[in-house]
Structures are given as C-alpha cells and as structure tokens.
Amino acid sequence: xxxxxxxxxxxxxxxxxTARVFLEREPKPQPQEVPFGPLRVVHAFWLAxxxxxxxTIAVSGATNxxxxxxxxxTLPGLPKVILHHPVxxxxxxxxxxxxxxxxxxxxxxxxxxxxxxxxxxxESIAEETxxxxxxxxxxxxxxxxxxxxxxxxxLRRLAPKAAAVIAIGTxxxxxxxxxxxxxxxxxxxxxxxxxxDYRSAFGLPVINIPGCSPVGDNFTETVAAxxxxxxxxxxxxxxxxxxxxxxxxxxxxxxxxxxxGFYEEGIFAREYGDRECLVEIGCWGPVVQCNxxxxxxxxxxxxxxxxxxxxxxxxxxGFPDRFSPFYQAPPGSMISSNTSRLVGSLIRPLRRLSMxxxxxxxxxxxxxxxxxxxxxxxxxxIFERAVHFFYDKWQFWSAERPGRTDPKEMxxxxxxxxxxxxxxxxxx
Ligand code: SF4
Ligand code: SF4
Numbered sequence: 233x234x235x236x237x238x239x240x241x242x243x244x245x246x247x248x249x250t251a252r253v254f255l256e257r258e259p260k261p262q263p264q265e266v267p268f269g270p271l272r273v274v275h276a277f278w279l280a281x282x283x284x285x286x287x288t289i290a291v292s293g294a295t296n297x298x299x300x301x302x303x304x305x306t307l308p309g310l311p312k313v314i315l316h317h318p319v320x321x322x323x324x325x326x327x328x329x330x331x332x333x334x335x336x337x338x339x340x341x342x343x344x345x346x347x348x349x350x351x352x353x354x355e356s357i358a359e360e361t362x363x364x365x366x367x368x369x370x371x372x373x374x375x376x377x378x379x380x381x382x383x384x385x386x387l388r389r390l391a392p393k394a395a396a397v398i399a400i401g402t403x404x405x406x407x408x409x410x411x412x413x414x415x416x417x418x419x420x421x422x423x424x425x426x427x428x429d430y431r432s433a434f435g436l437p438v439i440n441i442p443g444c445s446p447v448g449d450n451f452t453e454t455v456a457a458x459x460x461x462x463x464x465x466x467x468x469x470x471x472x473x474x475x476x477x478x479x480x481x482x483x484x485x486x487x488x489x490x491x492x493g494f495y496e497e498g499i500f501a502r503e504y505g506d507r508e509c510l511v512e513i514g515c516w517g518p519v520v521q522c523n524x525x526x527x528x529x530x531x532x533x534x535x536x537x538x539x540x541x542x543x544x545x546x547x548x549x550g551f552p553d554r555f556s557p558f559y560q561a562p563p564g565s566m567i568s569s570n571t572s573r574l575v576g577s578l579i580r581p582l583r584r585l586s587m588x589x590x591x592x593x594x595x596x597x598x599x600x601x602x603x604x605x606x607x608x609x610x611x612x613x614i615f616e617r618a619v620h621f622f623y624d625k626w627q628f629w630s631a632e633r634p635g636r637t638d639p640k641e642m643x644x645x646x647x648x649x650x651x652x653x654x655x656x657x658x659x660x
Pocket of ligand 2 (some may be wrong): 520544
C-alpha cells in the first residue's frame with residue numbers, strides 16, 4: 233500500500249463529498265471490515281483506466297435491474313448503492329476525490345466495492361517521460377509539488393479494503409483493445425494487475441464481466457447477486473474459473489443464436505443483410521461465450537446477430553488479436569459449415585416434407601382442397617401422401633390419437649363425430 237499523502241485541500245475548506253454527507257448522517261461509524269448484512273448503504277467506486285466510457289453507457293441503459301433501482305435502494309433486500317463515478321457523480325474536483333480518500337483511509341463507515349472500467353495501463357512506462365496514462369485527482373508530493381493520481385494507483389490502494397472488485401468490460405477484464413498487439417501503454421486487465429493471489433476484504437478474487445461493450449444487465453444483475461450475498465440473503469453466485477458469472481457466460485453465443493437453425497441446416501449468408509447464418513462472412517459465435525442473443529443489448533432488444541452483425545469475440549480473453557482479421561470466415565468454420573451443408577442437404581428436404589404436412593388442416597385432406605383466397609396451394613403428390621401415411625402410423629404407433637376413437641370415449645347415445653365416422657368408413 234502506498235503512503236497516504238496529505239490531500240491538497242485547505243483544512244478550513246468545507247467538504248461536501250457524498251461519502252462525508254452520509255458519514256455525518258450516521259454518527260457511529262462502523263469498522264471498515266465488511267459486515268454480513270443487513271447493510272443500509274454500500275459505496276461503489278468507479279475507476280476508469282484506458283477506457284472509452286462505453287461500459288458506463290451500457291450500464292446506464294440496464295433495465296433488469298436498472299441502475300436507478302440500485303442507486304435509490306428500492307430493490308427489495310438490497311442496500312442503497314452510493315455511486316462515485318467520474319462522469320455521473322454530481323460533485324467535482326476535491327469534493328469528488330474526498331470520497332476516494334475516505335475509502336482509502338477506512339473512514340467510510342460502510343463497505344465499498346471497486347468497479348474498474350477500461351484496462352490498467354503500465355504507469356511506469358509513462359513515468360519514464362514524466363507523464364501518466366489515466367488518473368483521477370491530484371495529491372501533494374513530499375517536495376510540495378502536485379501530481380495526478382493514476383487510477384491504477386487508486387486500484388492498488390482500494391482493492392485490499394474493498395468488499396469486491398468488479399472489472400467491467402473486456403478492457404478491464406482481459407486488456408481488450410488497449411492491450412492489443414503493438415500498444416504503447418503495456419495495458420492489462422485488472423486480474424493481471426492485481427495477480428492471482430488477490431482477494432478482496434471479503435475473500436473474493438476479481439469478478440469479471442466482459443464485453444465490448446458489455447450487456448448492461450449482465451453487470452447490474454451480477455452486482456445485485458453479489459449484494460444479496462453481502463447482505464447474507466443469498467449464496468455467493470457461481471463464477472467460472474476466470475471469474476465470469478457462470479450463468480451468463482457458460483454457453484456460446486451460437487447456442488442461443490437466432491440464426492443457429494440455419495447453421496444446423498447448412499444455409500449460410502453470402503452478404504450482410506441476408507437472414508441466414510453469418511459464419512461464412514466472419515462470425516465466430518460457435519466458440520465465443522456470450523449471452524447477447526438471448527439477453528439483447530438493452531431491454532432485451534438488439535444484440536449482434538439479432539440485428540445482422542457477426543460475432544467478433546469481444547467477450548473473450550483472446551480479443552481482439554485472436555479474432556482478427558475481422559470480417560473474414562474463421563479458418564475452422566470451413567470444416568464445420570461444410571459438414572452442416574452436407575448433413576443439411578439430406579435433412580432439409582425431409583423437414584420440408586413434414587412442414588407441408590403440418591401446414592394442412594386434417595379437414596383439407598378430407599375435402600381435397602384448401603379454401604384460401606390468398607393463393608393456390610398444391611395438393612400433395614401420391615408420393616407425399618404415401619410418406620405421410622407411414623409417418624402418421626409411426627407417429628401414433630404407441631400413442632393415442634386425438635379425438636374420440638376409443639369406444640369408451642364415444643358420446644352417449646352412439647353419436648359419432650362425422651369426421652371420425654368418415655375415417656372409420658374409409659378404413660373398411
Ligand atoms: S450467425 Fe454466428 S452465432 Fe449465429 S448461428 Fe451463425 S455462426 Fe452461430
Ligand atoms: S456476440 Fe460476439 S461481438 Fe457480439 S457482444 Fe457477444 S462476443 Fe461480442
């Protein structure tokens with residue numbers, strides 16, 4: 233831990249940081265150790281490294297739960313979250329940074345979590361030329377000069393005291409675009425920065441919610457689940473070996489893709505705008521763990537393949553280098569898509585046959601015509617009728633047919649449904 237330096241604020245100056253306001257409202261500060269619930273408030277310190285603020289925008293669009301529910305403390309069982317965010321907070325300057333100082337000094341009187349957006353740059357590279365990559369606030373050096381405090385430094389100071397450290401977005405989880413080959417900053421993910429031995433004050437390793445940008449709901453849902461755990465109201469949610477919420481990132485995006493049926497039948501898009509599977513124009517979905525096709529981008533709407541975009545693997549630790557060049561078919565897809573094409577060429581005609589059968593009311597078979605005013609519907613050929621005859625036998629081989637075909641089910645008085653009677657007579 234770095235030494236705590238005197239803040240560059242005159243002692244007589246009145247501070248109005250949110251954290252201090254809450255502290256003064258609660259005259260008996262609790263010890264800094266993370267308590268099991270019930271918690272009234274939890275502070276959330278949002279730090280931004282090499283970031284485009286896309287994660288912030290994604291989270292502000294979350295709906296299940298929404299950010300406003302977390303911030304107003306109106307979600308049942310959850311404490312109110314007091315967010316200290318460099319863009320969204322109303323305070324600025326020293327008042328804003330004071331919140332972070334109180335957390336660092338263990339004077340918040342409430343537990344806190346650290347949320348890191350963007351990758352963590354290697355500040356020692358910038359220091360060589362007297363600069364910095366990403367900073368928040370300033371502090372006075374022993375020689376009287378002031379220097380910006382790198383967000384990496386804040387992360388190092390706050391992480392051991394935090395109830396949890398959450399890395400949001402692929403830059404913070406795995407380094408992402410700022411850590412791509414050729415980058416000058418030595419950028420890395422939070423997990424790489426803090427190391428495998430890192431544990432929060434509550435014993436948690438770094439929680440990773442990847443995506444570029446991530447699905448906002450993935451973040452708010454995970455935060456809500458972790459808060460329930462800290463409240464003592466629920467178990468620790470399941471995380472995989474890379475710290476991802478397992479229930480959100482276990483499956484590939486291909487598993488739930490709206491175009492997966494096309495893939496399975498070997499039908500592929502030739503260009504953007506086509507409605508079929510996009511693998512041959514560059515989709516990496518079959519090997520990418522992501523839930524955007526089922527969760528949508530915002531409020532269950534949108535999301536890559538749902539709206540015609542290919543998957544470029546943005547949730548994965550190998551992104552972006554291992555998924556480039558974008559917009560070219562992944563090399564391995566040649567084997568799998570051609571196998572689907574082969575199998576699909578056999579399966580497809582059989583399915584279309586069944587589809588035509590399922591597209592007819594039983595009554596139309598009896599009357600021999602389809603009473604549609606929209607167009608002519610071809611009657612099944614003799615071959616199709618023969619196939620359907622055996623298909624029907626197979627379908628009800630060991631199952632009861634719908635309707636009143638069993639003597640026990642007949643109407644009293646011997647009334648027989650005309651269609652059943654016709655069928656019985658036809659069978660004679
Ligand atoms: S578009 Fe991508 S994710 Fe969807 S079915 Fe095709 S390969 Fe799978
Ligand atoms: S589908 Fe692919 S590109 Fe889209 S969000 Fe998921 S991982 Fe990223």
